[in-house]
Amino acid sequence: MREWHEKYADDGFVIIGVHTPEFRHERDVQNVENSLTRLSIPFAVAIDNDWKTWRSYNNRYWPAMYFIDKTGQIRYLKIGEGQYGYSESVIQALLAEPYAAN
Amino acid sequence: MEARSARLHLHTKDTEMIVKTLTKALTDIGVVRRNRPDLGHNSPVRLSCGRHQGGRRCRFALLMLICGMLLAGCAMPEAIPTQSDQGSQSDQGAKVEAIQTRVAEERAGQASEKEDAMAGASGGAQGQTATAEESGGALVSGPTAEQLELLAKLRPQGEAPELLNEVWLNSEPLKLADLRGNVVLVEFWTYG
Numbered sequence: 008m009r010e011w012h013e014k015y016a017d018d019g020f021v022i023i024g025v026h027t028p029e030f031r032h033e034r035d036v037q038n039v040e041n042s043l044t045r046l047s048i049p050f051a052v053a054i055d056n057d058w059k060t061w062r063s064y065n066n067r068y069w070p071a072m073y074f075i076d077k078t079g080q081i082r083y084l085k086i087g088e089g090q091y092g093y094s095e096s097v098i099q100a101l102l103a104e105p106y107a108a109n
Numbered sequence: 110m111e112a113r114s115a116r117l118h119l120h121t122k123d124t125e126m127i128v129k130t131l132t133k134a135l136t137d138i139g140v141v142r143r144n145r146p147d148l149g150h151n152s153p154v155r156l157s158c159g160r161h162q163g164g165r166r167c168r169f170a171l172l173m174l175i176c177g178m179l180l181a182g183c184a185m186p187e188a189i190p191t192q193s194d195q196g197s198q199s200d201q202g203a204k205v206e207a208i209q210t211r212v213a214e215e216r217a218g219q220a221s222e223k224e225d226a227m228a229g230a231s232g233g234a235q236g237q238t239a240t241a242e243e244s245g246g247a248l249v250s251g252p253t254a255e256q257l258e259l260l261a262k263l264r265p266q267g268e269a270p271e272l273l274n275e276v277w278l279n280s281e282p283l284k285l286a287d288l289r290g291n292v293v294l295v296e297f298w299t300y301g
Contacts, residue, residue: 008296019291023272023283029299040278042300051280053272055297063270066297073269075293079285080265100259101292103252108290 011098012050018102019077022050027061029069074098077106269295 012022028034034056043052055061064073074083074097083097252260271285272295285293 011294015292020294021283021288021291022294022296025272025274025295025297027297027299033299036276036278039300043278046300049279051283052278053274053283054276054278055274056276059273060270061297063273064295064297069297069299071297073295074263075269075285075295076263076265077290077292079268079289081267081269082260082263082265084266096256096259097263098292098294100252100256100263103256104260105251106290 009047009049011095015098015102020098020102024048024050024052025055025060026052027055027058027066027069074101076101076104269293 008022008024011020026033026039032038036054036056039052039054042048053060068086070087072085072094073081074085074094076082082101083094085094269285272283275282277283285295
């Protein structure tokens with residue numbers, strides 16, 4: 008994830024981590040902040056302690072990645088770890104896709 | 110080789126000198142016994158080596174001592190470098206330095222030649238890269254055939270729901286609506 012951020016941020020790729028806690032201690036924003044420092048996470052992280060975004064996405068999984076194209080459409084959902092090579096090719100394809108601003 | 114021969118030469122020279130000195134000393138002793146009236150009859154040399162019955166033995170011991178010194182003298186040049194030895198070493202040091210400088214100069218010359226060659230080659234490579242970029246320019250503006258195939262598979266699954274959070278880390282609060290034109294990856298995760 009950090010690698011993708013470093014590689015594609017300049018090409019118009021934005022990573023947003025939505026931190027939805029599973030357990031009580033994960034609700035502590037300070038703990039999340041510490042983990043960002045510990046894992047050297049450079050991208051934006053939304054604190055979803057009330058599960059609002061989680062519910063609006065009707066998500067059920069950790070981790071779950073939603074790949075959203077330039078028009079705001081979800082194009083690919085990746086649940087769980089692995090298949091990073093394929094996920095990266097999805098990012099590259101979505102970045103290469105032409106976009107005409109309205 | 111030069112250093113070695115210089116040392117050997119010295120060796121011989123020193124030995125000769127020592128032999129001469131000792132011969133003189135021996136002669137002196139003899140002279141003292143026979144022809145050195147200036148030291149007088151109370152001279153310790155005369156007393157110790159002349160009057161006693163053990164005079165011969167004493168002389169023999171003295172000779173042995175001198176032989177020992179001679180041997181030690183022969184061994185010395187190896188251990189202690191003499192001034193001339195140091196001189197030859199420094200001469201050689203100077204020669205080595207001169208050779209090293211010459212070699213370094215030659216190497217520098219070669220290196221600069223290589224650098225020139227490299228610069229030429231990399232210049233060519235840069236030229237090639239430039240052409241690749243030019244030809245790839247069309248590819249950057251649009252997806253490759255492979256990517257088109259992939260994009261065709263990635264059918265739109267509906268508009269991504271807006272992000273509703275107010276507390277953010279590493280960023281000001283973001284809205285997907287403001288990120289149109291960007292490819293966005295929303296990842297639900299938990300650090301625990």
